[in-house]
Amino acid sequence: MSKMRYIAGRIMGYRLFLPLLCLAIVLLVNVVKTPSFFEITIRNGVLYGYIVDIMNRSSELVILSIGMTLVVAASGGTDISVGAVSAVSGAVAIFILGGGQTSTDFYHAPYLLGFLAAIAVGALLGAWNGFLVAKMKIQPMVATLILYTAGRGIAQLITEGQILYLRVDHFKQLGGFIPGIPLPTPVFVAILCILVTLLLLKKTALGMYIQTVGINSKAARLVGLNSTRIKFLTYAFCGLCSGIAGMIITSRVYSIDANNAGLNIELDAILAVALGGNNLGGGRFSLLGSVIGAVTIQALTTTLYAMKVSADQLYVYKAVVVILIVALQSAELKRMLKNLRVRVAVQTGKEVA
């Protein structure tokens, strides 16, 4: 009995236990509600099914949540500009590749140039955020509020307020399928991003540095870490991730709508980090937790769509689930419940006596 309890305690004490449990619950609902949920079929040589869809649709969120995790860990704040930065990156890419025309069906510039420009712009905007947060010591949310406000304005400036289309099959591949490969491309991009980041964090001391800076920035400086530079780098990296996500978002719809590309995705990204069991106050972090968080959000969305909930009403369920999950992870609630249990125990004890 005590051994069982010990094992159960070990499993529940595992950092990723709660995030994984949440994901499992969301998926389990589908076993009952939509039995066809786990079916995967092959059509035209590519895989179809809700599970593939979740993996596919969650890709950009996964990529953004990677950057967001590092930002949160190092600075204890959130970057609310990632959606807007994605829109700018997408706009830059389509502007360069499409030659600034409203609708074209051939590249006006080499693809690599457009891709690199988009990512460079993302990293540059991220660096601006990093400069404000790390160097100017401005609170992250305020600092990134600037680009949150300006970002879509800048994207509209680039597209002149229009929706630019780029109807080139090659351009659609990043957000769709590469011929001959049955899995959607965004999944590979997301996995690649996770692997590269994990390698960087685990094979170098960078992960440790970020944690140290997040726990106590001053102490980190005293032991010889350049806190400013580390914070700066996380923001630049987050911008880079936004750039990649922006490319996938635009590639999916082979167009850029400056007003709506990546709209509200920053909220989902922050949510993913919180759902992953990370403390939004900085310090210890788990990259995989955030990834699981991101997939959970998309799984929830897809589940609700499968249950025929309309896109607008989806938010109600999302809100309830978010509060439940965050409240479950809250240390205060645990304490309150414990107090309650003690009080009840005392009461019943009195009655027995």
Next chain:
Amino acid sequence: MNFRIKKLDSKQFLLLITIGLFLVMYLIGIMVFQDKNFGKLQVFLNLFISNAGLIVAATGMTMVIITGGIDISVGSVIAMTCMLLAWMMEIKGMNAILALIIVLVVGLVYGLVQGWLIAYLKIQPFIVTLAGLFFARGMTAVISTDMISIKNELFLTWANAKIYFPFGGAVNRKGVMVYPYLYPSVLLALITLVLFFVILKYTKFGRSVYAVGGNEQSALMMGVNIRRIKLKVYAVNGVLGTFAGFLFSLNTCAGFVEQAKGFEMEAIASSVIGGALLSGGVGNVFGSLFGVLIKGTIETFITFQGTLSSWWTKITIAVLLAFFIILQSVLTSRKVKHS
């Protein structure tokens, strides 16, 4: 005579810069758009008319920011309020006064729930109000996905009651004397603003709000019940949010899902431009009024100019935000070095 010249501290300095900037922008507008009557009193009053809701929302936001929190649900709450008002009056045929009371109660409950989660469960304000944002926007869609126009007579009387000024009139093209006017919504917004200025500055509750935001630990030592103060602040903010929604609906006279999107960021931007520090403890509701007016002036500029596209509003506001935020940072870091 004994004149004591108070030394300006950085907080007052920031407020002065905000007010100064507003005046300079307005004067530039008057000079540049001389031919289009930018200097007319009505143009100035329109700043208030089109932003009455934002003034109230920014007041609540400033109070929340002073405690060191944030509320990003305000835009969605406004959309929900408009929709709820429209639905209750048009579909359910309810009395306008009753509808207004119900809406305010909804705001109170909304604020209490958010406040409880933030103050008692210690979940970050950003996450709680983010869920609040989702919930309110979703509820708007649950009530109705179609647009509902408000045709309630009493409501429309409120919305269209013009209060004319007895002076400052001008003869228009038809040769009729037209006096400048205001809507009741503006008066309500300004009364709210003054009320909260007094509450924050002169009551025990108000001072506790500043104390909690300045340093929770010290506030606790002073015997302030931090949790209760926070709960109260979010509850009041919830009521202010729905009240702002009511004022907003007086302007639009309709409820639809996409309404007031991004409104929360406008309120936050107004507060920040008005000198509120998001780390808490510093802020002034009058500052946020000028934040709102500056945003309104930029929009008026763009309308008057005619050829500039709407996205310049966003870019200009962001540039101003950057200016103020960097200025704040420089000023506060200088203060730290001095002390």
